[in-house]
Amino acid sequence: xxxxxxxxxxxxxxxxxxxxxxxxxxxxxxxxxxxxxxxxxxxxxxxxxxxxxxxxxxxxxxxxxxxxxxxxxxxxxxxxxxxxx
Amino acid sequence: xxxxxxxxxxxxxxxxxxxxxxxxxxxxxxxxxxxxxxxxxxxxxxxxxxxxxxxxxxxxxxxxxxxxxxxxxxxxxxxxxxxxxxxxxxxxxxxxxxxxxxxxxxxxxxxxxxxxxxxxxxxxxxxxxxxxxxxxxxxxxxxxxxxxxxxxxxxxxxxxxxxxxxxxxxxxxxxxxxxxxxxxxxxxxxxxxxxxxxxxxxxxxxxxxxxxxxxxxxxxxxxxxxxxxxxxxxxxxxxxxxxxxxxxxxxxxxxxxxxxxxxxxxxxxxxxxxxxxxxxxxxxxxxxxxxxxxxxxxxxxxxxxxxxxxxxxxxxxxxxxxxxxxxxxxxxxxxxxxxxxxxxxxxxxxxxxxxxxxxxxxxxxxxxxxxxxxxxxxxxxxxxxxxxxxxxxxxxxxxxxxxxxxxxxxxxxxxxxxxxxxxxxxxxxxxxxxxxx
Numbered sequence: 001x002x003x004x005x006x007x008x009x010x011x012x013x014x015x016x017x018x019x020x021x022x023x024x025x026x027x028x029x030x031x032x033x034x035x036x037x038x039x040x041x042x043x044x045x046x047x048x049x050x051x052x053x054x055x056x057x058x059x060x061x062x063x064x065x066x067x068x069x070x071x072x073x074x075x076x077x078x079x080x081x082x083x084x085x
Numbered sequence: 086x087x088x089x090x091x092x093x094x095x096x097x098x099x100x101x102x103x104x105x106x107x108x109x110x111x112x113x114x115x116x117x118x119x120x121x122x123x124x125x126x127x128x129x130x131x132x133x134x135x136x137x138x139x140x141x142x143x144x145x146x147x148x149x150x151x152x153x154x155x156x157x158x159x160x161x162x163x164x165x166x167x168x169x170x171x172x173x174x175x176x177x178x179x180x181x182x183x184x185x186x187x188x189x190x191x192x193x194x195x196x197x198x199x200x201x202x203x204x205x206x207x208x209x210x211x212x213x214x215x216x217x218x219x220x221x222x223x224x225x226x227x228x229x230x231x232x233x234x235x236x237x238x239x240x241x242x243x244x245x246x247x248x249x250x251x252x253x254x255x256x257x258x259x260x261x262x263x264x265x266x267x268x269x270x271x272x273x274x275x276x277x278x279x280x281x282x283x284x285x286x287x288x289x290x291x292x293x294x295x296x297x298x299x300x301x302x303x304x305x306x307x308x309x310x311x312x313x314x315x316x317x318x319x320x321x322x323x324x325x326x327x328x329x330x331x332x333x334x335x336x337x338x339x340x341x342x343x344x345x346x347x348x349x350x351x352x353x354x355x356x357x358x359x360x361x362x363x364x365x366x367x368x369x370x371x372x373x374x375x376x377x378x379x380x381x382x383x384x385x386x387x388x389x390x391x392x393x394x395x396x397x398x399x400x401x402x403x404x405x406x407x408x409x410x411x412x413x414x415x416x417x418x419x420x421x422x423x424x425x426x427x428x429x430x431x432x433x434x435x436x437x438x439x440x441x442x443x444x445x446x447x448x449x450x451x452x453x454x455x456x457x458x459x460x461x462x463x464x465x466x467x468x469x470x471x472x473x474x475x476x477x478x479x480x481x482x483x484x485x486x487x488x489x490x491x492x493x494x495x496x497x498x499x500x501x502x503x504x505x506x507x508x509x510x511x512x513x514x515x516x517x518x519x520x521x522x
Contacts, residue, residue: 011357013299015431015451026442040296044435051439064302 002071002078003032010039010065021045025052025070033071033079041066057085096162099433099509101175105154106422107502108183112146113415113495119194121488128478131402138193140410144277145186145208147495148414149243151422152285153178153215158429159289160222160236169218181211189254201258205251212247216240231308235288238316242280245323249273272323274406279338280319282414283375284312287345289421290368297424298365300352307348314341335386339379346376363460367420370468374412381405404478412471419467419498420460426502427454430509437516444516454505463501466494 005024009017017038024034025048036042041058049056049070058068069084079085116139120127123135130136157175161167168174185207192200223237250273255261287308295302318338321330349372353365382405392398431451438444470490477487 011299013297013358014428015435018435022442022445044432047436047439048442051442 002075002082002084005032005034007034007036009042010037017042018045021070022048025049025054028054028070028072030072030074033069033075033084035084036068036070037061038066038068042068045070096432097157097167097175098172099429101172102154102158102429103426103506103509104175104179105150105157106426107499107506108179109147109150109154109418110495110499110502112142112150112186114492114499115146115190116142117488117491117495119190120491121485124484124488127484128400128403128481130399131406134193134196136403138190140406141186141193142190143410143415144282145182145189148282148410148418150182150186151418152282153182155289155421155425156215156219156236156285158425159292160219160233166222166225168222170214174214174218178211178215181207181214185211192257198257198259201254202260205254205258205260208247209251212243216244230291231303231305232288232291234309235284235291235312238312239281239284239288242276242284242316242319245319246273246276246281249276275319275322278409278414279315279342283342283345284315286371286414286417287312287315290349290417293421293424294349294352294368297428298353298362298368299357300355303348303352307344311341311345314338332387335383339383342379343376346372346379363457363464364420364424366464367416367423367460367467370464370471371413371417371420374408374416374471378405378409378413381408400478404475407471407474407478411474416467416471419463422498422502423455423460423463426505427451430454430505434509434512434516437513437520440520444519448516449508449512454508455501459497459501459504463494463497466490466497470494 005028007017007020007024009020012020017036021034021036021042022045028034045068046056053073054070055073055076056068056070058066061067069079071079076085119135119139119142123133123139127133127135127139154175157168185204188200188204188207192198192204219240223233223240249269252261253269253273291303291308294300314337318334318341321334322338325331325334350369353368353372356362356365381401385401385405389398392401428451431448431454434448435445438448470487473483473487473490476482477484
């Protein structure tokens with residue numbers, strides 16, 4: 001089972017969501033993933049994910065927010081099994 | 086369809102919007118200088134050459150200068166598509182616009198209307214060079230949702246306003262004797278302020294108020310109904326002669342502006358972060374001014390015969406113009422600039438640290454680009470300048486003081502933005518050196 005970091009950025013103003021996410025992502029290890037809740041798709045963050053060799057996916061929630069999952073490629077199957085992707 | 090989010094992969098170079106943003110405040114300073122030099126007569130009539138010069142320095146030099154710069158930034162970000170031509174188009178538009186505005190204003194100020202034969206081609210070229218690539222993008226089915234919906238109307242309104250303005254300028258210069266549409270001046274003003282400025286502020290606010298001030302989103306329904314109502318009313322006012330229909334159009338236009346103002350103020354009151362944010366106050370000042378101006382426009386249209394004299398009617402017209410231009414548009418733009426410039430600076434610097442994450446920690450925080458004391462003083466200066474402008478319009482007194490206060494108001498903004506741009510440039514240079522080594 002993968003360890004989850006959660007970052008609820010729905011009530012944060014820019015650039016706080018980016019700063020907090022980068023802080024987590026830089027120290028994340030395989031077997032861990034970040035679940036971020038955001039009011040928008042954080043496109044600038046995705047470029048940094050690629051630079052850190054992390055994969056990402058996002059989906060719109062019923063409340064019209066976005067859930068973003070950022071993870072290591074090796075954890076893809078585990079996260080799928082857990083129904084997160 | 087509500088947009089899925091901002092697409093920041095297509096952002097243009099920071100120099101594109103910054104050259105417009107850094108020019109605009111100094112056009113405001115020129116407007117203030119005209120006020121100072123023409124203090125004796127500037128508010129005597131809405132046809133006063135000094136007042137016309139000052140108005141165009143504010144509407145073209147400040148408001149449109151910032152809005153064009155912002156369009157180069159916001160349309161690609163919202164739609165995910167680059168405006169064709171990029172830096173070359175932006176540079177050409179900036180140079181042509183500056184030269185065109187200065188020829189127009191000097192022509193008005195010294196009543197040297199022959200200068201309009203320079204101003205017309207320069208301004209026409211500036212807007213054609215701006216609008217052609219933009220139109221090629223906007224006529225396609227692109228992302229951007231409610232904002233792009235309103236921006237499309239704004240661009241059409243700009244086109245009409247510029248067309249009417251150029252016809253008037255050609256008239257002044259003796260290049261054209263065309264009776265054409267009656268009320269060309271009122272329509273030029275209506276399409277410029279009620280169309281271009283209001284519709285663009287609406288479109289931009291649908292993104293920036295929820296994003297920067299962490300408020301709920303505008304309802305998609307209202308976000309489409311309001312710009313449609315504004316644009317349709319302006320069309321009716323332009324092409325329909327029936328006085329009843331015209332009256333209804335004015336009513337709808339003013340009610341749409343008022344509704345937009347009330348909805349936006351209510352959204353700002355529902356800010357989820359209760360930290361003090363002075364730039365939200367600029368929105369409040371601007372939106373309240375819009376609501377007041379909409380009521381005054383209704384009074385002018387429906388109760389014009391009630392004014393005791395022509396002199397008072399003129400004062401009322403000028404006062405309404407000041408509330409709409411200086412109270413609404415300039416306030417909102419000042420607030421937005423102090424939010425957008427730090428945001429863009431930080432965003433661009435972040436991206437330059439992609440290959441060296443340690444550098445991210447060394448970047449100045451967003452709040453360092455425009456420290457809180459700067460917008461706080463800006464707000465005090467701007468509010469004082471607005472109130473004094475209104476007092477000067479009504480009483481004809483304190484106009485020199487008003488001119489001085491306006492110089493300080495716009496210079497303060499110019500220095501704030503220059504300071505932020507300098508910090509961006511020095512940091513970008515440092516990051517580039519690190520990246521090279």
